[in-house]
Amino acid sequence: MGGDESGVESDFDWNTEDELEIENFQSSKPCLTVVPNGVATAGSGEASSFAGSSKSKLCDHFVAMGFAIELVCKVIQEHGEENEDKLLEELLTYSALESSQPQVKIEPDPCLSDCAVSSWDDLSDSDDSSSNYEEITKSVSVHDGKLMSLVKMGYKEEEALIAIERLGPKSSLEELVDFISVAQIVKAEDVLLPPEDTPRYGDHTKLKKKRYYEFEVLGRKRPRVHEKKIFNNEDDEEALYLPKPMIGFGVPSESTFITHRTLPKEAVGPPYFYYENVALAPKGVWQTISRFLYDVQPEFVDSKYFCAAARKRGYIHNLPIENRFPLMPPPPRTINEAFPLTRKWWPSWDPRTKLNCLQTCIGSAKLTERIRKAVENYDGEPPQHVQKYVLDQCRKWNLVWVGRNKVAPLEADEVETLLGFPRNHTRGGGISRTDRYKSLGNSFQVDTVAYHLSVLKDMYPNGINLLSLFSGIGGAEVALHRLGIPLKTVVSVEKSEVNRNIVRSWWEQTNQKGNLIDMDDVQALDGERLEQLMDIYGDFDLVVGGSPCNNLAGSNRVSRDGLEGKESSLFYDYFRILDLVKNIVARKNE
DNA sequence: TGCAGAATGACACATAAG
DNA sequence: CTTATGTGTCATTCTGCA
Numbered sequence: 001m002g003g004d005e006s007g008v009e010s011d012f013d014w015n016t017e018d019e020l021e022i023e024n025f026q027s028s029k030p031c032l033t034v035v036p037n038g039v040a041t042a043g044s045g046e047a048s049s050f051a052g053s054s055k056s057k058l059c060d061h062f063v064a065m066g067f068a069i070e071l072v073c074k075v076i077q078e079h080g081e082e083n084e085d086k087l088l089e090e091l092l093t094y095s096a097l098e099s100s101q102p103q104v105k106i107e108p109d110p111c112l113s114d115c116a117v118s119s120w121d122d123l124s125d126s127d128d129s130s131s132n133y134e135e136i137t138k139s140v141s142v143h144d145g146k147l148m149s150l151v152k153m154g155y156k157e158e159e160a161l162i163a164i165e166r167l168g169p170k171s172s173l174e175e176l177v178d179f180i181s182v183a184q185i186v187k188a189e190d191v192l193l194p195p196e197d198t199p200r201y202g203d204h205t206k207l208k209k210k211r212y213y214e215f216e217v218l219g220r221k222r223p224r225v226h227e228k229k230i231f232n233n234e235d236d237e238e239a240l241y242l243p244k245p246m247i248g249f250g251v252p253s254e255s256t257f258i259t260h261r262t263l264p265k266e267a268v269g270p271p272y273f274y275y276e277n278v279a280l281a282p283k284g285v286w287q288t289i290s291r292f293l294y295d296v297q298p299e300f301v302d303s304k305y306f307c308a309a310a311r312k313r314g315y316i317h318n319l320p321i322e323n324r325f326p327l328m329p330p331p332p333r334t335i336n337e338a339f340p341l342t343r344k345w346w347p348s349w350d351p352r353t354k355l356n357c358l359q360t361c362i363g364s365a366k367l368t369e370r371i372r373k374a375v376e377n378y379d380g381e382p383p384q385h386v387q388k389y390v391l392d393q394c395r396k397w398n399l400v401w402v403g404r405n406k407v408a409p410l411e412a413d414e415v416e417t418l419l420g421f422p423r424n425h426t427r428g429g430g431i432s433r434t435d436r437y438k439s440l441g442n443s444f445q446v447d448t449v450a451y452h453l454s455v456l457k458d459m460y461p462n463g464i465n466l467l468s469l470f471s472g473i474g475g476a477e478v479a480l481h482r483l484g485i486p487l488k489t490v491v492s493v494e495k496s497e498v499n500r501n502i503v504r505s506w507w508e509q510t511n512q513k514g515n516l517i518d519m520d521d522v523q524a525l526d527g528e529r530l531e532q533l534m535d536i537y538g539d540f541d542l543v544v545g546g547s548p549c550n551n552l553a554g555s556n557r558v559s560r561d562g563l564e565g566k567e568s569s570l571f572y573d574y575f576r577i578l579d580l581v582k583n584i585v586a587r588k589n590e
Numbered sequence: 591t592g593c594a595g596a597a598t599g600a601c602a603c604a605t606a607a608g
Numbered sequence: 609c610t611t612a613t614g615t616g617t618c619a620t621t622c623t624g625c626a
Contacts, residue, residue: 093599242603278618280602311618360618364595393615442618473617546618554617557600 119469226300242279243526245313248299252326252451253306253333259322267294267318271539271585273578274319274443274452274476276546277571278553279312282562285552286314289563292575294318299452303445307331307337309355309398309418311445320455327482329451331420335400338418345401349387355398355410358418359555360441361434362396362409376405391575412436419475420446420482428471429505431498439499444475444546450483455540463488463514465538467581469522469545469574470494474503476544487514489537522573543578547571 250257275293279300286298293316304313308331332338334353336346371393374386382390390407391401399407410418412433416425420441426436453476456464463486468476471494480487490507494500500518507516515537521524534540550556551565559565 051597276618280617282601310616312616313618357617361595366595432593438618440618444618549618550620553619554603556617556619557598558620560600560619 022562036549040466066428111570122355129135130181167575195257217309235330242312245305246279246300246302247305248301248315249321250324251301252324252330253304261297263318264295267296269318270541271543271578271581272456272541272543273318273543274317274318274449276313276315276449278549279314280554281314281549281552281562285563289314289571290316291456292572293578301448303448304354306333306445306447306451307418307420308333308335309358309445311357311448313445315449315452318453319454322456323455325454326450327420327447327454327479331418331447332567339414341401342400345406347381347538347571349535350379350391350394350401352391352394355418356395357398358398358410358415360438362437363393363399367393367397368399368407368409372405373406408584412440415440419443420450421473421475421478425478425501431502435498437498439473442549443472444479446475446479446482449475453479453481453485453542456480457485458539460485462486465489466491466543467535467540467543467577468492469543470547470570470579471499471518472496472502472546473499474506475546477503478506481510487512489515490517491518491533491537492516493525494518495520495522522570522577525573526576527584530577531579532583534581534584539588540581543581545574545578547574 009383040415070171082189098117245254247254247256249259249261275289278288279302290296290298296318298314298315298316299313300314303309303313306326335355336343336353371390373389375382378386381387393405397409403407406430412426413423415437416423421440421443426439465488466476466480468490469476471492474492477487477490477492492500492503497520500520504516504518517533547570548567551561551568552558552563554560561568563569563571
């Protein structure tokens with residue numbers, strides 16, 4: 001285990017805006033606006049009275065400036081809300097005090113417990129809003145035992161509450177402790193570090209301080225990408241968030257490869273894990289994900305290097321990266337090759353050779369009609385502004401030319417092919433057209449994933465046991481199958497019944513010899529159930545999951561809440577389950 | 591009732607312009 | 609270096625239609 005050579009620069013910017021994440025952690029921030037009198041209202045600006053609404057606005061205002069929500073509550077409570085400048089001053093004073101004395105404990109505050117309890121309630125699955133108070137107190141008392149134990153063990157009440165909320169009511173004490181410990185490590189780093197006003201790429205002093213801190217104080221070793229120069233030839237000092245080109249440790253079509261990396265000790269498999277999500281998540285999200293997943297660096301890969309459509313994704317995994325091989329035959333890499341019939345109609349002023357990311361929605365018929373009308377008015381090349389309009393729309397909706405002046409969205413079976421699934425994979429069985437696009441838009445690109453998983457083939461000639469979380473339409477299963485890796489037992493957890501049916505039907509059609517066990521709720525998969533499964537079928541060799549991205553993806557106008565969003569926070573369940581599997585495996589091998 | 595169309599106007603990041 | 613503008617994104621929600 002090599003560890004960390006000091007001074008080796010990372011391509012990944014670990015150094016920015018960590019404060020924000022921590023705030024999220026402490027307050028379990030999101031959808032709740034807490035006003036000073038301890039009443040929590042859902043959403044912002046939706047409060048029933050004028051007073052409430054203005055209070056929450058002020059609160060929001062300060063939180064948006066970067067102050068911790070509990071601090072804002074406290075200050076507003078103490079000083080009223082008439083004098084905004086005065087409040088700001090107080091907040092600044094408190095913040096300064098806090099950062100110089102990290103151990104100062106903010107007194108328990110009604111806002112805090114309310115906040116925690118309210119989001120707790122969100123998770124408790126009772127949509128009935130009428131009997132709120134009793135429900136809450138009841139559920140509090142049920143967990144009082146665990147809460148008390150945790151507090152007695154020396155953990156802060158709010159930390160304990162957040163952990164219980166995250167891991168669900170059935171979580172064991174052991175799991176809770178584990179969760180809090182990770183949270184504390186993340187928190188400790190950021191509280192103890194000097195506050196950073198603005199993210200600055202390539203700021204060496206800060207970078208070094210942080211390294212020093214990690215190394216000396218925490219005694220931790222963090223893997224660095226030693227070969228980073230490959231990503232960024234011209235300027236070493238510019239630490240970029242995402243690598244350019246986005247090829248991760250290498251792709252079959254490019255000649256640059258990284259064949260060696262050092263994983264942190266805790267990350268080393270088996271079991272192997274493979275986690276996926278959108279590359280362009282809000283700031284800090286990938287840092288958090290990476291810290292939870294044993295400090296493994298994400299591998300950012302754009303699927304445009306594998307097929308004719310872009311798909312920028314980050315993957316965190318502990319697989320070996322030597323001797324990868326691609327699926328055969330290689331899929332077409334340009335629109336032209338993928339859809340030869342479009343060549344005849346493709347206008348010379350449309351320079352696209354690759355499609356954009358395949359999404360969950362497609363362009364409407366009305367839109368294609370508007371485009372036809374716009375283009376057919378001109379003989380030959382339309383004027384610049386029309387070209388721009390048409391190209392913009394074509395890029396936005398991934399339209400292709402299928403006739404004279406005629407564009408069309410891709411058919412679902414064409415999307416299947418592009419993503420590497422067998423034709424008609426999602427067809428029939430009661431799935432509607434829109435659902436089909438939706439399932440496909442949320443799926444893996446099979447060739448990309450298969451390339452990463454290909455290293456397992458030699459390691460497991462007799463097949464593997466797979467735990468597949470958020471399986472969707474079974475991208476991982478299809479990838480392994482296409483690689484020729486036998487599937488012994490697959491435990492597939494997927495919420496959508498339609499998707500489960502798709503996987504089940506694929507399983508039967510491909511004459512799989514193994515066992516397919518499907519479940520619908522990741523939160524219901526606890527240690528006991530896992531142990532039971534592993535007793536019957538043997539240890540899991542691989543844990544795959546791409547947790548929901550709705551709250552991370554840029555196309556979400558409504559609720560891009562980051563990792564703490566309603567769906568995307570299910571990432572913590574991926575971590576919880578993976579960690580359980582690791583613990584169970586480790587215990588058995590003792 | 592369920593589906594498809596259309597509007598919505600969030601963000602982070604890259605790049606250009608001042 | 610700071611500010612303005614452009615670009616792209618595993619989406620959500622409402623409305624009208626059949």
